[in-house]
Amino acid sequence: MPRPSLPSPPPRRARLAPGRLSALAALAALAAPARALAVECATLPNPVYGLGGSAAKPLIAKTAAALAAAGSTDTIIYQAPGACFGINGLISATKITGTASYWLADGTEQSCDLPIAGADPAFANMGNTATGCPGVAALPPDIGDFLGPVQAFTLVVPLASSQQSISSEAAYFVFGFGQTGQASPWTDESQIFRRDVNSAAQLFISLAVGVPSERFKGVDTKSNSGTITAVAGSPTPEAAIGLVGGEVADANRASVRILAYQHRGQSCGYWPDSTLTSFDKRNVRTGQYAIWAPQHFFAKIDGAGAIVHPGAARYIGYFTGATPAPAGVDIAELSIKAGTVPACAMEVQRQGDFGDVSSYAPAEPCGCFFEQVATGATECSACPGGQDAECPASAPHCRHGYCEVN
Amino acid sequence: MPARLRRSYLALALAAALAPAAALVSACSSDANDAPSGPSVFDPPGAGSGGAPGSSGGAGAGGAAGNAGSGGGGVAPNCLGPDGCFAASCAPQVTEHFLNRCTDASCARFDNAARLPLFNGGSLPPLP
Numbered sequence: 001m002p003r004p005s006l007p008s009p010p011p012r013r014a015r016l017a018p019g020r021l022s023a024l025a026a027l028a029a030l031a032a033p034a035r036a037l038a039v040e041c042a043t044l045p046n047p048v049y050g051l052g053g054s055a056a057k058p059l060i061a062k063t064a065a066a067l068a069a070a071g072s073t074d075t076i077i078y079q080a081p082g083a084c085f086g087i088n089g090l091i092s093a094t095k096i097t098g099t100a101s102y103w104l105a106d107g108t109e110q111s112c113d114l115p116i117a118g119a120d121p122a123f124a125n126m127g128n129t130a131t132g133c134p135g136v137a138a139l140p141p142d143i144g145d146f147l148g149p150v151q152a153f154t155l156v157v158p159l160a161s162s163q164q165s166i167s168s169e170a171a172y173f174v175f176g177f178g179q180t181g182q183a184s185p186w187t188d189e190s191q192i193f194r195r196d197v198n199s200a201a202q203l204f205i206s207l208a209v210g211v212p213s214e215r216f217k218g219v220d221t222k223s224n225s226g227t228i229t230a231v232a233g234s235p236t237p238e239a240a241i242g243l244v245g246g247e248v249a250d251a252n253r254a255s256v257r258i259l260a261y262q263h264r265g266q267s268c269g270y271w272p273d274s275t276l277t278s279f280d281k282r283n284v285r286t287g288q289y290a291i292w293a294p295q296h297f298f299a300k301i302d303g304a305g306a307i308v309h310p311g312a313a314r315y316i317g318y319f320t321g322a323t324p325a326p327a328g329v330d331i332a333e334l335s336i337k338a339g340t341v342p343a344c345a346m347e348v349q350r351q352g353d354f355g356d357v358s359s360y361a362p363a364e365p366c367g368c369f370f371e372q373v374a375t376g377a378t379e380c381s382a383c384p385g386g387q388d389a390e391c392p393a394s395a396p397h398c399r400h401g402y403c404e405v406n
Numbered sequence: 407m408p409a410r411l412r413r414s415y416l417a418l419a420l421a422a423a424l425a426p427a428a429a430l431v432s433a434c435s436s437d438a439n440d441a442p443s444g445p446s447v448f449d450p451p452g453a454g455s456g457g458a459p460g461s462s463g464g465a466g467a468g469g470a471a472g473n474a475g476s477g478g479g480g481v482a483p484n485c486l487g488p489d490g491c492f493a494a495s496c497a498p499q500v501t502e503h504f505l506n507r508c509t510d511a512s513c514a515r516f517d518n519a520a521r522l523p524l525f526n527g528g529s530l531p532p533l534p
Binding site for chain 1: 497498500501502504505506507509510511512513514515516518521522523524525530533534
């Protein structure tokens with residue numbers, strides 16, 4: 001079914017006198033051009049409202065745009081005030097107001113105005129479990145937790161910084177002590193960029209380095225993109241440091257550099273990828289990079305565990321496999337391109353937020369496909385016909401177009 | 407421009423920009439464990455600790471340690487790589503084994519003892 005065309009900006013205040021209209025138009029052009037062009041979210045086809053962290057925005061953007069391009073009848077609309085605002089909003093049934101983002105088929109991000117009376121979030125997304133958030137003692141039984149792809153959390157510095165790595169202990173002094181921590185060169189608290197207790201990125205850095213999230217020193221940047229802007233634009237780049245989700249860090253490698261992270265018990269720091277400049281996420285996939293977690297989608301569920309909101313059920317189902325994605329939409333490929341790792345490409349898993357790591361053998365592994373998409377090359381044999389018969393005995397299973405051992 | 411091509415250009419630009427620092431980064435074939443001893447802490451926010459992180463357990467050769475809730479564990483001699491890393495021939499059992507697997511991935515060492523005046527030989531002071 002063809003997707004209905006997105007509506008043009010509504011002709012507001014059509015009965016204003018011409019003079020007042022032109023004056024208002026001039027003011028609007030000066031004040032907020034983007035806002036003046038925003039459409040009403042509710043007028044978009046089948047709006048599916050999401051709420052949560054900004055770390056996942058690259059993934060939401062890529063999948064929402066691909067669904068639009070494929071003619072999906074749903075419009076994914078996302079507001080990113082912070083990870084824990086998502087689950088708390090869902091639990092308290094708080095309507096979201098203001099503006100939110102949606103994406104055109106070509107990937108362009110657009111802003112739309114939420115209803116004055118607010119809109120009910122159909123799903124929440126964040127990098128941590130619900131109980132990692134302030135005020136959530138337990139996940140209510142009418143809300144389901146559905147795992148998405150794995151993302152890293154990273155510490156970043158400006159490109160002009162000479163720093164390459166940071167240890168857990170150093171980050172303890174940087175974020176726990178600030179200027180008195182003597183962890184040179186990160187001792188200027190105006191250049192230490194943090195988030196708040198509602199941020200998944202801050203939660204995971206907190207768990208990794210041992211500084212309670214509410215005690216972080218530095219300047220609150222409010223969002224992942226705010227951190228990128230602050231770090232990249234620092235007037236004293238050697239002193240600047242911030243924390244962001246790996247997706248956002250990857251999307252901004254032209255502006256910031258990811259630090260290798262040396263966890264306690266490691267004698268060398270590792271990047272999420274096998275090198276500073278690669279995108280292979282090898283150290284996330286194998287557990288050598290310490291700070292990673294699966295994304296969590298949350299949505300209201302019925303007594304049988306099924307997601308109540310039809311649009312949210314479809315969207316989350318594309319990630320979990322419960323719902324086949326529309327033709328032309330490969331969620332695994334989009335996840336990889338967004339800088340995350342689908343579970344089928346992981347070799348490790350962990351329990352809870354920053355819990356113990358153990359080996360993981362996906363039922364239908366996609367490591368070869370991951371390598372091909374993430375890096376543009378793989379040593380695995382291809383099986384373009386999708387048949388096991390195309391594969392050698394050493395890797396007899398054709399999965400995602402490549403021959404896997406299992 | 408295709409994403410793959412764009413990433414290649416980006417990688418080239420980054421590599422050029424970072425060339426002076428490349429000498430500081432090495433391909434790590436091993437992890438000689440230098441973890442300090444200390445209390446096991448990775449308390450979640452709000453758990454009331456606020457205390458210093460430390461290592462927990464030990465991985466045998468030098469004591470790789472220190473992840474959430476992990477008790478570490480000994481490493482059989484046949485599972486130790488040439489520099490004390492966890493050999494690929496053995497199946498990792500605990501978090502520390504995964505963190506310290508022998509690898510040809512690049513790494514960049516952060517020298518805690520040389521760069522952290524308050525590190526004090528391995529124990530971390532409580533938060534102010």
